[in-house]
Amino acid sequence: xxxxxxxxxxxxxxxxxxxxxxxxxxxxxxxxxxxxxxxxxxxxxxxxxxxxxxxxxxxxxxxxxxxxxxxxxxxxxxxxxxxxxxxxxxxxxxxxxxxxxxxxxxxxxxxxxxxxxxxxxxxxxxxxxxxxxxxxxxxxxxxxxxxxxxxxxxxxxxxxxxxxxxxxxxxxxxxxxxxxxxxxxxxxxxxxxxxxxxxxxxxxxxxxxxxxxxxxxxxxxxxxxxxxxxxxxxxxxxxxxxxxxxxxxxxxxxxxxxx
Amino acid sequence: xxxxxxxxxxxxxxxxxxxxxxxxxxxxxxxxxxxxxxxxxxxxxxxxxxxxxxxxxxxxxxxxxxxxxxxxxxxxxxxxxxxxxxxxxxxxxxxxxxxxxxxxxxxxxxxxxxxxxxxxxxxxxxxxxxxxxxxxxxxxxxxxxxxxxxxxxxxxxxxxxxxxxxxxxxxxxxxxxxxxxxxxxxxxxxxxxxxxxxxxxxxxxxxxxxxxxxxxxxxxxxxxxxxxxxxxxxxxxxxxxxxxxxxxxxxxxxxxxxxxxxxxxxxxxxxxxxxxxxxxxxxxxxxxxxxxxxxxxxxxxxxxxxxxxxxxxxxxxxxxxxxxxxxxxxxxxxxxxxxxxxxxxxxxxxxxxxxxxxxxxxxxxxxxxxxxxxxxxxx
Numbered sequence: 001x002x003x004x005x006x007x008x009x010x011x012x013x014x015x016x017x018x019x020x021x022x023x024x025x026x027x028x029x030x031x032x033x034x035x036x037x038x039x040x041x042x043x044x045x046x047x048x049x050x051x052x053x054x055x056x057x058x059x060x061x062x063x064x065x066x067x068x069x070x071x072x073x074x075x076x077x078x079x080x081x082x083x084x085x086x087x088x089x090x091x092x093x094x095x096x097x098x099x100x101x102x103x104x105x106x107x108x109x110x111x112x113x114x115x116x117x118x119x120x121x122x123x124x125x126x127x128x129x130x131x132x133x134x135x136x137x138x139x140x141x142x143x144x145x146x147x148x149x150x151x152x153x154x155x156x157x158x159x160x161x162x163x164x165x166x167x168x169x170x171x172x173x174x175x176x177x178x179x180x181x182x183x184x185x186x187x188x189x190x191x192x193x194x195x196x197x198x199x200x201x202x203x204x205x206x207x208x209x210x211x212x213x214x215x216x217x218x219x220x221x222x223x224x225x226x227x228x229x230x231x232x233x234x235x236x237x238x239x240x241x242x243x244x245x246x247x248x249x250x251x252x253x254x255x256x257x258x259x
Numbered sequence: 260x261x262x263x264x265x266x267x268x269x270x271x272x273x274x275x276x277x278x279x280x281x282x283x284x285x286x287x288x289x290x291x292x293x294x295x296x297x298x299x300x301x302x303x304x305x306x307x308x309x310x311x312x313x314x315x316x317x318x319x320x321x322x323x324x325x326x327x328x329x330x331x332x333x334x335x336x337x338x339x340x341x342x343x344x345x346x347x348x349x350x351x352x353x354x355x356x357x358x359x360x361x362x363x364x365x366x367x368x369x370x371x372x373x374x375x376x377x378x379x380x381x382x383x384x385x386x387x388x389x390x391x392x393x394x395x396x397x398x399x400x401x402x403x404x405x406x407x408x409x410x411x412x413x414x415x416x417x418x419x420x421x422x423x424x425x426x427x428x429x430x431x432x433x434x435x436x437x438x439x440x441x442x443x444x445x446x447x448x449x450x451x452x453x454x455x456x457x458x459x460x461x462x463x464x465x466x467x468x469x470x471x472x473x474x475x476x477x478x479x480x481x482x483x484x485x486x487x488x489x490x491x492x493x494x495x496x497x498x499x500x501x502x503x504x505x506x507x508x509x510x511x512x513x514x515x516x517x518x519x520x521x522x523x524x525x526x527x528x529x530x531x532x533x534x535x536x537x538x539x540x541x542x543x544x545x546x547x548x549x550x551x552x553x554x555x556x557x558x559x560x561x562x563x564x565x566x567x568x569x570x571x572x573x574x575x576x577x578x579x580x581x582x583x584x585x586x587x588x589x590x591x592x593x594x595x596x597x598x599x600x601x602x603x604x605x606x607x608x609x610x611x612x613x614x615x616x617x618x619x620x621x622x623x624x625x626x627x628x629x630x631x632x633x634x635x636x637x638x
Contacts, residue, residue, distance in 0.1 A: 098610075
């Protein structure tokens with residue numbers, strides 16, 4: 001049983017010329033193993049900033065608050081230490097790494113996370129299974145990481161990593177964006193499989209309710225202007241589907257004036 | 260195309276004046292000349308002084324399959340001198356001071372499975388060399404020129420690629436740290452022939468190679484690849500000239516370099532001339548440099564001279580930069596340490612070029628050499 005605990009997290013980003021812009025204004029969130037939390041919010045609300053600052057992207061500066069995983073201070077860790085501690089971020093825009101094959105990359109990552117090289121035979125089998133589950137061509141393993149991948153291939157590749165690296169906590173940053181309905185189903189099944197197999201906690205960041213038909217959230221948090229403005233169960237996402245974010249936008253404006 | 264009567268010789272390249280065999284036609288440079296302005300003349304250790312090859316200064320060891328004829332050629336003895344006319348003083352000296360050029364001849368239609376390996380072992384002191392690779396029509400061969408040891412070496416390679424032939428040249432500069440090497444590699448690509456030229460420069464204090472291509476007919480293609488890795492204080496300079504002097508020809512230039520350490524210096528100059536007659540040609544050249552540490556400098560100068568617009572495509576690109584933070588973040592976010600992530604990125608950067616070296620033992624040796632370099636500075 002693991003717990004990712006985010007307390008009053010405040011984050012700014014450098015916007016050039018030494019100027020910082022505050023993006024997160026104090027976020028509180030607790031995720032336990034086996035739980036799925038959906039964070040929903042309009043564009044520009046800071047959802048991705050939350051994801052990337054937990055993962056440790058150097059672009060963001062933590063100006064206050066804390067993030068701990070089972071009591072360990074995540075913010076003190078380097079990016080790779082966070083991953084080895086059990087955090088995983090499925091990125092909205094995965095990065096190309098020319099000349100590095102998917103197979104080499106995955107094996108290197110698996111070795112780093114486990115602290116030892118996986119046994120070749122089980123590894124080849126696991127890789128094959130993960131690829132076939134996600135309906136990927138076997139040749140995929142020989143391609144260079146994210147180079148020339150379609151949007152759908154990139155997302156499948158992210159979820160394949162989730163399945164193979166078996167993190168304690170998985171943050172999925174708009175994994176649903178740019179996917180057609182078939183790809184969305186395949187990718188969602190991958191997330192559900194990973195959850196069932198490892199009991200990971202999931203933080204699902206999305207703009208749309210569509211993915212929540214396939215990945216059932218236990219908790220829904222509405223994220224507006226850098227903070228959580230409403231929380232509830234799955235019924236909250238249904239309400240958002242009907243009403244949209246407009247009513248929060250007004251509230252956020254008022255909150256801003258009050259700041 | 261009425262009126263297109265201009266012959267190829269009438270339009271000269273602005274960047275590449277006609278060459279000459281006479282050393283005196285190439286005055287001692289002062290460093291302000293366009294072709295010498297990047298080169299550290301004071302470190303050439305007499306390479307531009309006309310001197311004969313010293314006793315024991317160089318040994319050429321040739322390993323050639325039976326169907327390849329190995330002999331020697333005197334100056335002016337064809338095909339020597341039919342393709343390569345020295346374009347600078349170093350090449351003129353190398354030519355003038357080599358009485359017996361190594362002649363590697365592959366008869367027409369002979370497909371040579373194993374590479375012809377020429378190991379140039381320099382034993383210190385001044386040396387000159389000239390190799391003629393003479394490949395008949397529809398023949399196929401790979402030549403490895405493997406430079407090792409140390410000394411001050413000026414040397415030329417002259418390649419006749421017969422019509423429909425397939426020729427690969429791999430030139431490895433694996434010199435000791437203090438060697439000086441200046442050279443000219445010149446190829447004439449026959450009708451429908453294909454020429455691949457792969458340069459790998461790792462060693463030496465100063466290495467400066469001119470790699471040039473022109474065509475003997477239509478339909479020929481040339482791929483010029485290069486990989487270089489400069490350590491602290493090294494100067495590695497690669498100058499290319501593709502002369503599209505025939506229609507329907509193709510060229511592709513892809514050079515990649517890494518630099519690390521104080522005053523590591525690389526120069527890449529890629530010139531492509533598309534003559535008026537050269538309609539429907541395709542050319543692309545790219546140079547990328549990865550600067551791994553502070554204090555290193557990469558110069559990258561692509562030039563296109565275009566005399567006709569009636570072409571399929573022409574382009575060039577040049578990029579010099581440090582590690583891509585987003586790549587490192589992505590790899591690290593999967594648990595890979597920063598050090599390993601950097602190593603993966605550099606390996607990946609060179610992977611495509613190393614794969615093009617068809618000779619496995621050479622590829623493995625160079626891969627190891629690159630790994631050792633990276634380990635030195637903890638990249």
